[in-house]
Amino acid sequence: MPGRLFRALLMLLPAEFRADYGREMEATFRAEAAAETRTGRMRLWAATIVDLARTAPAEHLDILIRDLRFAARTMLRHPVHTATALVTLMLGIGAAVAMFSVINAVLLSPLPYRDAGGLVIVQEQRESDEPGSLGYLTFADLRERARSMSVMAAVTQSFANLAGDGQEPERVGAMRVSASYFPMIGVSPALGRGFSEAEDRPGEARRVAILSDALWRRRFAADPSIIGRPIAAGITTYVVVGVMPPGFRDLVAGRLYEGAEMWFPLGYDPAAPYACRTCRHVRVFGRLARGETAETAARELSDHVAVLADAHPSEYDHPSIAVRRLSDFFLGPVRPVLLVLSFGVALLLLVACGNVANLQLLRTSERGQEVAVRAALGVTRIRLGRQLLTEALLLALMGGALGLAAAAACVRVVRAIGPAQLPRLENVAIDPPTAAMALACAIGCGVVFALVPLKHLRRRDAAAVLTGAGRRTDTADTWRLRALLVGGNVAMAAVLLVGAGLLVRSTIGLLAVEPGFRYDHILTMRVVLGGARYGSGPPEEQIRAVSTFYARALERARALPGVEAASAINMLPLGGGRDLYGLHIAGRPRANPEDAPNALRFVAHDGIFDALRIPILTGRVFDRRDAQGAPLVAVINRAAAQDLFPGEDPIGHQVMLGIPSAPARTIVGVVGDVRHEGLDEPPGYQVYVPHAQWAWAEPMMSLVVRTSGDPLQSAGAVRGLLRDLDAMQPVTSVQRYDSVVGVSTATRRFAASLLGGFAISALTLAVVGLYGALGVVVRQRQREIGIRLALGAAAGEIRRMVLKQGMRPAAGGLLLGLATALAAAGVLKTLLYGIEPRDPLTFAASTLVICVAALLACLLPAARAARVDPAAAIRE
Amino acid sequence: MRFNASSFLPLTPAEFQVLVALADGEKHGYAVIKEVARRTDGKVRIHTGTLYTIVKRFLSDGLIVESATRPDPALDDERRRYYRLTDRGRAVAVAEADRLSETLTQARAKLALKRA
Numbered sequence: 001m002p003g004r005l006f007r008a009l010l011m012l013l014p015a016e017f018r019a020d021y022g023r024e025m026e027a028t029f030r031a032e033a034a035a036e037t038r039t040g041r042m043r044l045w046a047a048t049i050v051d052l053a054r055t056a057p058a059e060h061l062d063i064l065i066r067d068l069r070f071a072a073r074t075m076l077r078h079p080v081h082t083a084t085a086l087v088t089l090m091l092g093i094g095a096a097v098a099m100f101s102v103i104n105a106v107l108l109s110p111l112p113y114r115d116a117g118g119l120v121i122v123q124e125q126r127e128s129d130e131p132g133s134l135g136y137l138t139f140a141d142l143r144e145r146a147r148s149m150s151v152m153a154a155v156t157q158s159f160a161n162l163a164g165d166g167q168e169p170e171r172v173g174a175m176r177v178s179a180s181y182f183p184m185i186g187v188s189p190a191l192g193r194g195f196s197e198a199e200d201r202p203g204e205a206r207r208v209a210i211l212s213d214a215l216w217r218r219r220f221a222a223d224p225s226i227i228g229r230p231i232a233a234g235i236t237t238y239v240v241v242g243v244m245p246p247g248f249r250d251l252v253a254g255r256l257y258e259g260a261e262m263w264f265p266l267g268y269d270p271a272a273p274y275a276c277r278t279c280r281h282v283r284v285f286g287r288l289a290r291g292e293t294a295e296t297a298a299r300e301l302s303d304h305v306a307v308l309a310d311a312h313p314s315e316y317d318h319p320s321i322a323v324r325r326l327s328d329f330f331l332g333p334v335r336p337v338l339l340v341l342s343f344g345v346a347l348l349l350l351v352a353c354g355n356v357a358n359l360q361l362l363r364t365s366e367r368g369q370e371v372a373v374r375a376a377l378g379v380t381r382i383r384l385g386r387q388l389l390t391e392a393l394l395l396a397l398m399g400g401a402l403g404l405a406a407a408a409a410c411v412r413v414v415r416a417i418g419p420a421q422l423p424r425l426e427n428v429a430i431d432p433p434t435a436a437m438a439l440a441c442a443i444g445c446g447v448v449f450a451l452v453p454l455k456h457l458r459r460r461d462a463a464a465v466l467t468g469a470g471r472r473t474d475t476a477d478t479w480r481l482r483a484l485l486v487g488g489n490v491a492m493a494a495v496l497l498v499g500a501g502l503l504v505r506s507t508i509g510l511l512a513v514e515p516g517f518r519y520d521h522i523l524t525m526r527v528v529l530g531g532a533r534y535g536s537g538p539p540e541e542q543i544r545a546v547s548t549f550y551a552r553a554l555e556r557a558r559a560l561p562g563v564e565a566a567s568a569i570n571m572l573p574l575g576g577g578r579d580l581y582g583l584h585i586a587g588r589p590r591a592n593p594e595d596a597p598n599a600l601r602f603v604a605h606d607g608i609f610d611a612l613r614i615p616i617l618t619g620r621v622f623d624r625r626d627a628q629g630a631p632l633v634a635v636i637n638r639a640a641a642q643d644l645f646p647g648e649d650p651i652g653h654q655v656m657l658g659i660p661s662a663p664a665r666t667i668v669g670v671v672g673d674v675r676h677e678g679l680d681e682p683p684g685y686q687v688y689v690p691h692a693q694w695a696w697a698e699p700m701m702s703l704v705v706r707t708s709g710d711p712l713q714s715a716g717a718v719r720g721l722l723r724d725l726d727a728m729q730p731v732t733s734v735q736r737y738d739s740v741v742g743v744s745t746a747t748r749r750f751a752a753s754l755l756g757g758f759a760i761s762a763l764t765l766a767v768v769g770l771y772g773a774l775g776v777v778v779r780q781r782q783r784e785i786g787i788r789l790a791l792g793a794a795a796g797e798i799r800r801m802v803l804k805q806g807m808r809p810a811a812g813g814l815l816l817g818l819a820t821a822l823a824a825a826g827v828l829k830t831l832l833y834g835i836e837p838r839d840p841l842t843f844a845a846s847t848l849v850i851c852v853a854a855l856l857a858c859l860l861p862a863a864r865a866a867r868v869d870p871a872a873a874i875r876e
Numbered sequence: 877m878r879f880n881a882s883s884f885l886p887l888t889p890a891e892f893q894v895l896v897a898l899a900d901g902e903k904h905g906y907a908v909i910k911e912v913a914r915r916t917d918g919k920v921r922i923h924t925g926t927l928y929t930i931v932k933r934f935l936s937d938g939l940i941v942e943s944a945t946r947p948d949p950a951l952d953d954e955r956r957r958y959y960r961l962t963d964r965g966r967a968v969a970v971a972e973a974d975r976l977s978e979t980l981t982q983a984r985a986k987l988a989l990k991r992a
Contacts (some may be wrong), residue, residue, distance in 0.1 A: 017932065022931065024955055027905075032906060
């Protein structure tokens, strides 16, 4: 028993040490114990345990240092091998770590709110539309009745033109929020206070504002005395009551309100026309009450809204309420893309691992003699294994460090060029979890590299290797393993290639979709008019002031050299925004006006169809006749004309926008359909109204300036003329129209190019792996090939033999990869446009690419084999 | 390369005691432990872990060697190995003794000065 206990204690020491001194130590300890009394033996045990616990780590460290030195020397002796392995690892680990950092920042890290899991968005689901915003009165009624929500808050868009303080005018995005908004999200201002209920009511009390930390620093020099001070924003003066904490990045503001940096109280008057139930522009958020889920809340709120629909039948369209967790709402749309990319990067990492394992295997078989000598000299298998593991781990850790550096560079690129649709892209960084991921990847790879060659370090092979008799067995054995690795790599590369092929083809198809307008050679910029000149007085005066400003600006812009056409529109097609109005046809009343179809409403100046090259199909488009006070006109798109006026001429018919009692507008023209919500979204119905004839002043418009040369060349001149007209008005989003459209397809292009990159890398690695493995086989079979040639085999036969040997694992891998891709293609369905996940052309093209690549990889070793000199090979 | 005994200094007390224990002839591990304990009246006790890490290092540095001669088989335990001090080992032990002696002399001189 004491002997067994002592031997167990000796397990603390390295195996090598145990092998050398274990038995002797046991004998010594026994002799010591025998000479002691009972108490003395107890003391001896305690002292020996302490002694071994102290000396064992030093022994392990000693061996580790020796192994590391040996590994470093070995790596330096084979610089090409080492560099290849390191570059491969850098690629695999770098891509994996960069992808993980994106996933971590975008999907895994918690939303910037307290108990974010309980936060939901509440949307009205109408029969004819997707879930969307609510009318203010619906929100007010639901808030009063909801038991499944502990708190609800409404949000609408706003903005502030900060000017007149001696600094450059600046348009700042803002949100109007219920007083309950900040308590609901659980974030309080760092300076000052939040909004009170009294401020969330109509009247002067609601002229208060909370600033973001960034705005406070940028515009107000981080002055703490800002609290309680009035600031002018357009024609309104707000008293600052709070400044949000520095790290607070409101996702609602960032994703839905153009990165709003100011918050005002909502303070809606329920009697105001814009508070109506059909004025669906209020976004509603809530916190689930304890024990409630999104589903139970949706059921409860749907019951309430059904009661409201009964009470106000003409203001609802078979409504129900959709409740979604905020994390699902924001992150749900990007989850499939990121998961597909993670899967892709995991495959790439596996291919990289497979390749390095193959390289290590090659090194092990080349080192067979050295290893056999060491084994014959009594170095145990465990000791050899430990040495190999140290070498592999050193290589992997160096690869991991390089990978981390590569990932850091990738992260910078992703942050700079990543699609704007990816939320929280700005948070993507190499942080401790990411570094841990790199370390885990590296250690995982290292263990794999060590395990594969270790299999070939059986002691019984030592004698065979030493005498050379085992060469054939060894070759056949390692070739099987190497072929397996090569086949696996080809399989994974095939899966990636098919996936990337599908995404690339889908993106090409999407980019080829006719948007219905031309966006080349166009400069766009956004102007938001603020100040007493445009925002005070009766509505007619405001409309006149605003539309006249734009009309003058456009007139001057058209006179600029290089400008072919210029106009202004409230929403740039494909530029985001969604302004839907019920489309009512005069003389065709509906029992429930809410059943009327929805149309996108564009408010534009004359010349918009020319500037955007939207084809005019019948009738006319706006011109100077359609001024304020002139008969109201509208232009509709082809889809609306065909569906709503089948078999008749829509020209001359009258339509009302929003509600049946709205002013009637005569249709004067039909234009082509324009894709607005995305190239992959159907155009739907569209109505264009002259700016001067809209029901209220639209202060925020985008200028559209078509130029003969580079659009950005004209930006300075256009900005200058706007400044001449009114220097107090901020101009934002100055860009080429193609970059606006680029944003709408950015996620797909991002996914396609990343997966494409992974696929090309994986294919390159797989092919290089195949080439390397086959090259080694040819070298090892040189003698046999020489004998075959000497016995009369033709060079062609030898070539075929080698080709067959190389192509067999490649073909097996290809078949496996295609089968996997076929089975898994379904997951890409939501990311594809215009092609099926099992698109035969993509599969065929991928097969062809892999076959050609594999063939090329085999041809060189095959040619080398055919050129073997029989005499020299036999002599060797 | 010339052997430089001082490059091994300073030795740990346990290392020094092991070298000294082997100075008067070859011994196995248990005998070294016993000898150290005897010579220091039990004040210094070396345990198996420390002893054999020292033995391993001294063997690889050439300060001791394993002895080929073994006692009468009737008295021998085949698991035991006997170690003998080499000339290098002796030189290192002497150098360490000189170093300790020098240290002692200096310390005594300084303390005597203070007392005076």
